[in-house]
Amino acid sequence: MKGVVFYRPGDIRFEEVPTPSPGPGEILVRIGSALTCGTDLKTYRRGHPVIMKQTPALFGHEWAGTVAVIGEGVEAFQIGDRVVGANSAPCHRCFPCLLGRVNLCEDLEFLNGAYAEYIRVPARIVRENLLPLPPHLSFAQAALVEPLACAIHGIERSGATLGQTLCIFGAGPMGLLLSLLGKLKGCRVILIGKGKLRLKKGEELGADVVLDAAKGSEVLAETRRLTPGDRGADVTIEATGRPEVWEQAVEVTRKAGTVILFGGCEPGTTFRVDTRRMHYEELTLLGVFHHTPRYIREALHLLSEGKIDGTLLLTHRMRLVSLPEAFELLSRGEAIKIALEP
Numbered sequence: 001m002k003g004v005v006f007y008r009p010g011d012i013r014f015e016e017v018p019t020p021s022p023g024p025g026e027i028l029v030r031i032g033s034a035l036t037c038g039t040d041l042k043t044y045r046r047g048h049p050v051i052m053k054q055t056p057a058l059f060g061h062e063w064a065g066t067v068a069v070i071g072e073g074v075e076a077f078q079i080g081d082r083v084v085g086a087n088s089a090p091c092h093r094c095f096p097c098l099l100g101r102v103n104l105c106e107d108l109e110f111l112n113g114a115y116a117e118y119i120r121v122p123a124r125i126v127r128e129n130l131l132p133l134p135p136h137l138s139f140a141q142a143a144l145v146e147p148l149a150c151a152i153h154g155i156e157r158s159g160a161t162l163g164q165t166l167c168i169f170g171a172g173p174m175g176l177l178l179s180l181l182g183k184l185k186g187c188r189v190i191l192i193g194k195g196k197l198r199l200k201k202g203e204e205l206g207a208d209v210v211l212d213a214a215k216g217s218e219v220l221a222e223t224r225r226l227t228p229g230d231r232g233a234d235v236t237i238e239a240t241g242r243p244e245v246w247e248q249a250v251e252v253t254r255k256a257g258t259v260i261l262f263g264g265c266e267p268g269t270t271f272r273v274d275t276r277r278m279h280y281e282e283l284t285l286l287g288v289f290h291h292t293p294r295y296i297r298e299a300l301h302l303l304s305e306g307k308i309d310g311t312l313l314l315t316h317r318m319r320l321v322s323l324p325e326a327f328e329l330l331s332r333g334e335a336i337k338i339a340l341e342p
């Protein structure tokens with residue numbers, strides 16, 4: 001089969017690789033569509049210690065397709081079924097899993113290799129996180145299940161509710177999905193981001209106010225002014241993964257408000273919080289990471305019902321061979337999500 005192989009940062013090659021064959025409990029899926037993701041762009045630019053433990057390797061983790069070959073003992077699927085899979089599945093045995101925090105599983109089984117003609121889905125993901133698609137849902141939209149599940153996780157943990165002011169930092173794919181979910185929750189959404197296309201998308205997707213972060217610290221005062229009594233946002237979600245923005249997220253949040261620290265930062269970084277505010281204003285700061293099988297199912301449900309219309313996020317459709325070009329478009333801020341087809 002053809003696939004995109006990651007050799008080292010900046011060096012990816014579209015080449016012939018062996019087509020995997022599924023073992024017991026596994027399934028081989030013919031990729032219908034694979035989506036670009038910020039994580040993959042990061043990997044392309046500077047490598048990734050967790051995703052890319054050894055190279056060369058296939059990569060890409062947001063995908064949907066058709067069941068092509070079924071391994072021994074798989075009964076839940078048939079050849080020809082249209083499916084979407086998550087990029088991981090928890091073990092349900094380790095300490096965090098037994099606590100009920102399965103997204104923190106110490107033995108999360110990850111799956112990469114969506115930028116290829118076929119992907120072999122390991123048995124645990126087949127059991128836990130491979131779902132059939134309704135006929136009307138396109139592969140490209142279905143592939144949004146994984147990032148959408150992360151966004152649902154962020155919104156659910158935030159407790160954001162009807163009529164509240166929800167401030168979101170970051171207007172990339174995640175910030176935009178969070179904004180859509182915030183509207184669905186009945187919140188008033190203030191979206192703060194950078195880049196012409198992203199800000200325009202924020203407006204198209206229905207954020208109540210879209211602010212340009214390029215204006216600097218002025219934006220923080222403006223955000224507070226937009227909240228009732230200038231008190232600050234009820235809930236703030238940080239989706240840029242930059243420590244200085246984590247601090248800004250705390251700054252625009254009201255007394256007794258909640259801040260969701262959603263964007264993963266570079267290893268070794270720290271951020272500062274005003275102890276007076278933290279204590280006397282009883283702020284809640286919550287880190288939220290990844291997704292769970294429950295959120296994967298909720299994401300597919302919202303997409304299937306049309307409650308979340310992902311088509312506005314899918315700005316480009318390209319052939320797999322053009323992946324380097326797709327990354328260039330993303331780097332220049334000229335695309336949000338690109339659907340790649342083999």
Ligand SMILES: [Zn+2]
Nearest residue numbers: 037039062147
């Ligand atoms: Zn992703």
Ligand SMILES: [Zn+2]
Nearest residue numbers: 091094097105
């Ligand atoms: Zn576990």
